[in-house]
Amino acid sequence: MTKNCRFIISFFLLFWFAFSLKASAQVRLREIRSHSELDKTRIVVEIDTLSRYSARKTSYDTLLLSIPELKSTLSQNLWTVSDGLVQNISYSKSKIIIKLDKSAGDYHVYSLRSPARIVIDISRKTAGDETEQSSSVFLKTVVLDAGHGGKDAGAVGPTGLTEKTVTLDIAKRVKEILEKQGVNVILTRDEDAFVSLQRRVAIANSSDVELFLSIHCNAAFSSRATGFESYFLSPATDDLARAVEAVENSVIAFEPNSSNKNKEFLALLADLKYTEYRKESKMFAEMIQSKLDGTFSTPNRGVKSALFYVLRGLEAPAVLVEIGFISNPSEEKLLRSYRHRQTLAENLAESIFQFKKAFDISSGFTQ
Numbered sequence: 001m002t003k004n005c006r007f008i009i010s011f012f013l014l015f016w017f018a019f020s021l022k023a024s025a026q027v028r029l030r031e032i033r034s035h036s037e038l039d040k041t042r043i044v045v046e047i048d049t050l051s052r053y054s055a056r057k058t059s060y061d062t063l064l065l066s067i068p069e070l071k072s073t074l075s076q077n078l079w080t081v082s083d084g085l086v087q088n089i090s091y092s093k094s095k096i097i098i099k100l101d102k103s104a105g106d107y108h109v110y111s112l113r114s115p116a117r118i119v120i121d122i123s124r125k126t127a128g129d130e131t132e133q134s135s136s137v138f139l140k141t142v143v144l145d146a147g148h149g150g151k152d153a154g155a156v157g158p159t160g161l162t163e164k165t166v167t168l169d170i171a172k173r174v175k176e177i178l179e180k181q182g183v184n185v186i187l188t189r190d191e192d193a194f195v196s197l198q199r200r201v202a203i204a205n206s207s208d209v210e211l212f213l214s215i216h217c218n219a220a221f222s223s224r225a226t227g228f229e230s231y232f233l234s235p236a237t238d239d240l241a242r243a244v245e246a247v248e249n250s251v252i253a254f255e256p257n258s259s260n261k262n263k264e265f266l267a268l269l270a271d272l273k274y275t276e277y278r279k280e281s282k283m284f285a286e287m288i289q290s291k292l293d294g295t296f297s298t299p300n301r302g303v304k305s306a307l308f309y310v311l312r313g314l315e316a317p318a319v320l321v322e323i324g325f326i327s328n329p330s331e332e333k334l335l336r337s338y339r340h341r342q343t344l345a346e347n348l349a350e351s352i353f354q355f356k357k358a359f360d361i362s363s364g365f366t367q
């Protein structure tokens with residue numbers, strides 16, 4: 001047997017082994033049911049075999065039960081409860097999402113055998129809940145996405161400063177500030193490399209992302225255009241927002257097998273999950289804008305919405321910030337300055353802490 005052949009066979013065996021492991025590790029969702037009592041709602045997630053799981057609050061009204069190997073073949077993926085504590089329960093990509101009502105308080109998650117099931121008890125809020133909850137932390141992982149990279153330079157300033165350089169430097173600075181405060185930070189890229197938009201979303205979703213911030217620089221035909229703006233995912237609010245959406249999405253042309261990838265992407269877009277975090281994303285965008293507004297003299301262009309590919313399919317609140325116009329000569333000069341980049345990074349980090357504070361409600365991991 002040649003060395004090459006041996007290599008191919010062992011590679012095949014390894015692949016088969018990994019595949020069979022993966023297949024056997026699957027957990028099938030059998031049923032979801034709920035039972036409402038006066039002071040408690042019990043949700044029962046019945047599965048075919050017990051497996052590791054975790055539950056945590058991802059926002060003030062969302063409780064997420066994550067079972068990594070969970071698959072569903074049920075025809076139903078939304079269960080309406082509307083009992084005053086729980087609005088509804090939905091299934092999406094190995095996750096059970098429980099939308100809570102205002103009166104929902106503490107929760108308790110545990111597993112039971114025969115049949116295998118995970119039980120979530122949600123109790124009615126008591127007077128003591130508020131103070132107790134504010135001490136815990138839910139924001140553990142923040143994903144910072146430095147726009148563009150590698151063959152995709154992004155926008156280029158009049159003297160040649162590239163968007164990809166500025167966004168990477170600022171993302172690294174924000175990361176440093178957050179990490180000093182104990183926040184786990186993941187960068188979608190940490191060097192000058194091309195990373196596809198799907199890959200960015202995949203990196204975020206595989207890391208238990210709790211907040212996603214994509215950093216970009218704006219560009220316009222008019223060299224006078226100036227200021228900063230923040231976007232959350234929703235249909236574009238106006239023509240200018242639509243123009244920015246088109247520019248930031250145009251990176252899709254760089255992706256290999258563009259037409260096939262586009263098809264995959266369209267399938268992803270059909271997933272309307274993004275509406276789930278719209279409220280939190282908008283609030284985060286507002287926090288960034290007011291923070292930058294209080295620090296810089298360049299115009300506050302406000303919070304806008306657009307359908308950015310990089311924000312779609314994310315399982316967390318997500319914002320895309322355009323920190324300034326690299327096409328404007330004086331703003332390009334500012335973006336070149338390390339001092340300005342550091343101030344920008346500090347402001348973005350502070351907005352993240354502010355968001356964390358506003359949504360710090362409760363957390364829990366259960367094995």
Ligand SMILES: [Zn+2]
Binds near residue numbers: 147148154
């Ligand atoms: Zn960009």
